[in-house]
Amino acid sequence: MTDLTVGMSRIEAAHLMGLVGQFLDVLDASPPGDSTDPAVRRLTPDAYPDDGDASAEFRSMTQSDLLDRRRDDARVVLAGLGNAGADPDALTEENSLDTVSLRLTTDDMASWLRALAALRLVLAERLGIATEDDHDDEDARFAIYDWLGYRLDALVQEVDSREG
Amino acid sequence: MSAGSAPDVREDLNLAELASSPWQTVVWNDPVNLMSYVVHVFRTYFGYSTPEATRLMLAVHNDGHAVVAEGAREQMELHTQAMHDYGLWATVRRAE
Numbered sequence: 200m201t202d203l204t205v206g207m208s209r210i211e212a213a214h215l216m217g218l219v220g221q222f223l224d225v226l227d228a229s230p231p232g233d234s235t236d237p238a239v240r241r242l243t244p245d246a247y248p249d250d251g252d253a254s255a256e257f258r259s260m261t262q263s264d265l266l267d268r269r270r271d272d273a274r275v276v277l278a279g280l281g282n283a284g285a286d287p288d289a290l291t292e293e294n295s296l297d298t299v300s301l302r303l304t305t306d307d308m309a310s311w312l313r314a315l316a317a318l319r320l321v322l323a324e325r326l327g328i329a330t331e332d333d334h335d336d337e338d339a340r341f342a343i344y345d346w347l348g349y350r351l352d353a354l355v356q357e358v359d360s361r362e363g
Numbered sequence: 364m365s366a367g368s369a370p371d372v373r374e375d376l377n378l379a380e381l382a383s384s385p386w387q388t389v390v391w392n393d394p395v396n397l398m399s400y401v402v403h404v405f406r407t408y409f410g411y412s413t414p415e416a417t418r419l420m421l422a423v424h425n426d427g428h429a430v431v432a433e434g435a436r437e438q439m440e441l442h443t444q445a446m447h448d449y450g451l452w453a454t455v456r457r458a459e
Contacts, residue, residue: 242447242450243447244447244452244453244454245454246440246443246444246447246453246454246455247454247455247456248454257440257443257444257455261444261447264444265444265447265448268448309407312400312403313448313449313450316396316397316400316449316450317450319395319396319450320395320396320450323394323395328394328395329394330394331394333394348397351397351400352397352399352400355397355399355400355403356399358403359399359403359406362406
């Protein structure tokens with residue numbers, strides 16, 4: 200399958216790099232073993248909600264793989280943005296709306312989808328989003344959350360339309 | 364030593380059936396994952412058709428959860444881990 204080309208403005212790309220960097224920081228701040236950070240817990244949910252022992256055993260077998268995958272996916276996104284020249288340090292008022300163009304393989308795209316989905320889960324945990332109605336229009340962080348959703352939805356449509 | 368009393372057998376305990384009693388992977392609704400993404404995951408991972416993946420996604424959305432696979436426990440745990448890998452909230456349970 201041919202590569203997919205994804206375009207976004209330089210300022211969007213810079214924001215996304217910053218968010219994904221913070222996402223990696225959240226993972227790195229979490230000690231090995233059972234994390235107490237609800238955002239990290241959300242990435243490795245209880246498999247047996249009524250059985251704490253079984254959940255703990257399941258998590259002990261799956262957590263490090265899952266979190267390693269989250270790091271790998273995040274690094275694929277950062278590398279893609281970096282290769283496209285979306286360096287936040289090079290962002291200026293003049294070029295912020297220029298389009299950066301990313302060429303992504305099918306595997307890259309799968310990483311992007313998982314990474315954006317995971318990033319939204321972490322952001323939602325930090326924002327205290329517990330129901331679909333939890334939204335604060337005054338809070339700019341919700342705008343970022345919505346924007347990530349818009350981007351993820353567009354990428355899903357793009358991938359699905361390729362797969363037919 | 365107690366003579367014990369005869370067990371009160373009201374149900375036939377079928378060990379063979381118990382051993383093969385299926386387990387389920389259940390995906391739960393959450394306020395974060397996008398409907399389009401959940402359909403994509405069901406299609407990509409399970410190979411479900413778009414109508415079937417959409418039906419399951421709507422069941423998750425409307426009923427709060429849906430059984431997405433049924434079978435041996437080990438297999439259901441693998442599916443659950445795979446769902447977690449996509450960020451979906453999945454659990455394992457014995458079929459009712």
